[in-house]
Amino acid sequence: MPNRLAPLLVPIATLLFASCGSAPPEDVYDFDSFKTLEGDAGSQQANGGRKPLIPDDQPTRPGFTPRSEQAAVTGRLIVDCDRQLRAWSEAMAAPRSVENQDTVMLATRALGIFVVKNRALLEDQVISGAPRNRGIASAALGFCGDPAVLPLLMNNVGSSESEVVAKTLLGIGVLSVPNTNVGPIYSLLSSSGVSADVESNAAFALFQIATASEQDLDGTMTSALLLLLDSPQASVRAQATLSLGLVKANVAMPPITDLLAADPDPQVRTAAAFALGRIGSTSSTLPLVAALDDPAPLAAGSARAALARIHGRDLGPDAESWRAAIKQ
Numbered sequence: 001m002p003n004r005l006a007p008l009l010v011p012i013a014t015l016l017f018a019s020c021g022s023a024p025p026e027d028v029y030d031f032d033s034f035k036t037l038e039g040d041a042g043s044q045q046a047n048g049g050r051k052p053l054i055p056d057d058q059p060t061r062p063g064f065t066p067r068s069e070q071a072a073v074t075g076r077l078i079v080d081c082d083r084q085l086r087a088w089s090e091a092m093a094a095p096r097s098v099e100n101q102d103t104v105m106l107a108t109r110a111l112g113i114f115v116v117k118n119r120a121l122l123e124d125q126v127i128s129g130a131p132r133n134r135g136i137a138s139a140a141l142g143f144c145g146d147p148a149v150l151p152l153l154m155n156n157v158g159s160s161e162s163e164v165v166a167k168t169l170l171g172i173g174v175l176s177v178p179n180t181n182v183g184p185i186y187s188l189l190s191s192s193g194v195s196a197d198v199e200s201n202a203a204f205a206l207f208q209i210a211t212a213s214e215q216d217l218d219g220t221m222t223s224a225l226l227l228l229l230d231s232p233q234a235s236v237r238a239q240a241t242l243s244l245g246l247v248k249a250n251v252a253m254p255p256i257t258d259l260l261a262a263d264p265d266p267q268v269r270t271a272a273a274f275a276l277g278r279i280g281s282t283s284s285t286l287p288l289v290a291a292l293d294d295p296a297p298l299a300a301g302s303a304r305a306a307l308a309r310i311h312g313r314d315l316g317p318d319a320e321s322w323r324a325a326i327k328q
Helices: 002-020 069-093 098-117 119-128 131-144 147-157 162-175 183-190 196-213 220-228 234-246 250-262 266-279 282-291 297-311 319-327
Strands: none
Touching: 069 098, 069 119, 069 131, 098 119, 098 131, 119 131, 119 147, 131 147, 131 162, 147 162, 147 183, 162 183, 162 196, 183 196, 183 220, 196 220, 196 234, 220 234, 220 250, 234 250, 234 266, 250 266, 250 282, 266 282, 266 297, 282 297, 282 319
16 A cells, blocks of 8 residues: 555646645644654664664653553654654655655655554554644554545544644545545634644645545535635645646636736746646636736746647747637
């Protein structure tokens, strides 16, 4: 199952970066946990095994002494998950390149193997762990590649702990089950006081699910995505816009057209052009022709690609050529 995840994530990430020219939500974890740990977590022992992040006789944080060996095992597991999630997040946030894609693939595969090996304990932490443990375990469990864990993750979407919710949404996004019930995510986004991390990871999760399914049978995903178009975070607006295009949400054409014409961020305008091209309505022709003059080359190029997709021919980057053809 981990081997399935690695090739899946890179094309998904590539689509986002190629369309938007930016990284996914930054620092989607709160990585200040266990900062008192010392030493190189990646150093190797003489026997070739990984050096434990926490020696058995050391606390996991100041003033804490494990009550049992099982507690110590759990502490080491969570720390290792946190470290590997950090490595994956940093790889995903780096500029796209062949080398970077290899790094993402290796980090994904390594984390998937680690999670499958420790799945039973991680599932236990997802259900009954302390909030920090529950969040990290929920994020990690998404890398197991087994849709059977989805109900466990969906249960944590309703957590009262914002950190748990944000990391759970990340796990749901990585898992990318096409028929995921996004109703709880819509309800979450409809509530007040949603944190920036929750909003960011909700956009990521919906984008991943939209990429896997390319459909929205009951309109719930579209409703959730429309709520994200007003986000102050450009990456959230971009991912939501891309997702609306992937599920061909015709109802979203007016706000997407507005983003194409007026959003201050070029990655959002690029995403809007892509989305209109995927929806494929000829009523988008004039806004896309106007976007050929966008000062951002990627946005202008995406508008041209969208026009070619809609009309089945490419008249080039010159807006006047398209306008002349439309009048005929």
